[in-house]
Amino acid sequence: MTDAHDYKDAPVVAIDGPAGAGKSTVARAVAKRLGLIYADTGKLYRALALKAADVGISVDDKTGIEALCGETDIGYRYIDGESRVFLDGADVTDKLAASEKVGELASALSALAEVRTALLEVQRSLARPPGLVMEGRDIGTVVFPDATVKFYLDASVEERAGRRLKDLLAKGENVTFEEVAEQLRARDERDRNRKVAPLRRADDAVYVDTTDMSFDEVVNCLVGHVKRGLGNAEDDETGH
Ligand code: DC
Numbered sequence: 001m002t003d004a005h006d007y008k009d010a011p012v013v014a015i016d017g018p019a020g021a022g023k024s025t026v027a028r029a030v031a032k033r034l035g036l037i038y039a040d041t042g043k044l045y046r047a048l049a050l051k052a053a054d055v056g057i058s059v060d061d062k063t064g065i066e067a068l069c070g071e072t073d074i075g076y077r078y079i080d081g082e083s084r085v086f087l088d089g090a091d092v093t094d095k096l097a098a099s100e101k102v103g104e105l106a107s108a109l110s111a112l113a114e115v116r117t118a119l120l121e122v123q124r125s126l127a128r129p130p131g132l133v134m135e136g137r138d139i140g141t142v143v144f145p146d147a148t149v150k151f152y153l154d155a156s157v158e159e160r161a162g163r164r165l166k167d168l169l170a171k172g173e174n175v176t177f178e179e180v181a182e183q184l185r186a187r188d189e190r191d192r193n194r195k196v197a198p199l200r201r202a203d204d205a206v207y208v209d210t211t212d213m214s215f216d217e218v219v220n221c222l223v224g225h226v227k228r229g230l231g232n233a234e235d236d237e238t239g240h
C-alpha cells in the first residue's frame with residue numbers, strides 16, 4: 001500500500017516512542033498547527049484490550065485472541081476534527097486513555113502477530129488528504145516506512161514517570177512515583193523486546209529527547225521539521 005500511496009497529497013508524519021513520552025498531546029498539537037488529521041494508534045490496541053477484558057479472554061489464549069480479532073470491529077471515525085476510536089459501533093475513545101491496566105493489557109496483546117495484522121490496515125486507511133500525524137510504537141518502521149517525516153520522542157524514565165504521576169494524581173488515583181516508574185520500565189521492556197514490530201527508532205527518524213524541553217518547545221521543534229520536510233520552511237514563524 002505504501003508504494004502506491006501519494007505522500008504529496010497526503011503527507012504522513014510518524015511519531016514513535018516509549019510510553020509516557022508525551023506523544024499523544026504533542027501529536028495532537030502538531031496536527032492542529034499543520035491542519036492535518038491526528039491519530040493515536042495506542043487506542044486501537046487499548047480498544048481490543050477493553051473487549052478482551054470484558055469478554056474474559058486471557059492474553060495467553062492465542063486461539064481466543066485470534067477469534068476475537070476476527071469478530072471485533074475496531075476503527076477510526078473522524079468527528080469534529082478528531083479521529084475517535086469505535087469498538088463494535090460504539091465510541092470508546094474517552095474510556096481508553098485513563099487506565100494503566102488497559103495500557104498493560106494492550107501492551108501484552110500488541111506483542112501478538114495476529115493482533116498487529118488485524119490493526120494494520122485500519123491505521124493505513126487514515127492516510128488521505130490533507131495528511132496525517134500518527135503516533136505509536138511502529139509507525140515509522142512498519143505502518144508507514146515511507147512516511148514524509150519521522151520522529152522518535154523520548155525522555156528519561158524519571159521524567160516520564162513524573163509526568164504520568166501528575167496526571168494520575170490529578171485523576172484521584174492512589175499511586176506512588178516508584179510504582180509508576182516500575183510500570184513504565186516493564187512496558188518499555190515488553191514493547192522493545194517483542195518479536196513483531198518492536199518499539200525502535202527508525203534509522204531516518206529525528207530523535208527528540210524531551211526530558212528538558214517544555215511542551216511548546218517540543219511542538220515547535222516538530223512543526224519546524226515537518227515544514228522543512230514539506231518544503232515550506234519559510235512559513236515557519238517559530239524559527240526552529
Ligand atoms: O500509546 P499507548 O500507551 O496508548 O499504547 C498502549 C500499548 O499498545 C503499548 O504499550 C504498546 C501498544 N502499541 C503498539 O504496540 N503499537 C502502536 N503503534 C501503539 C501502541
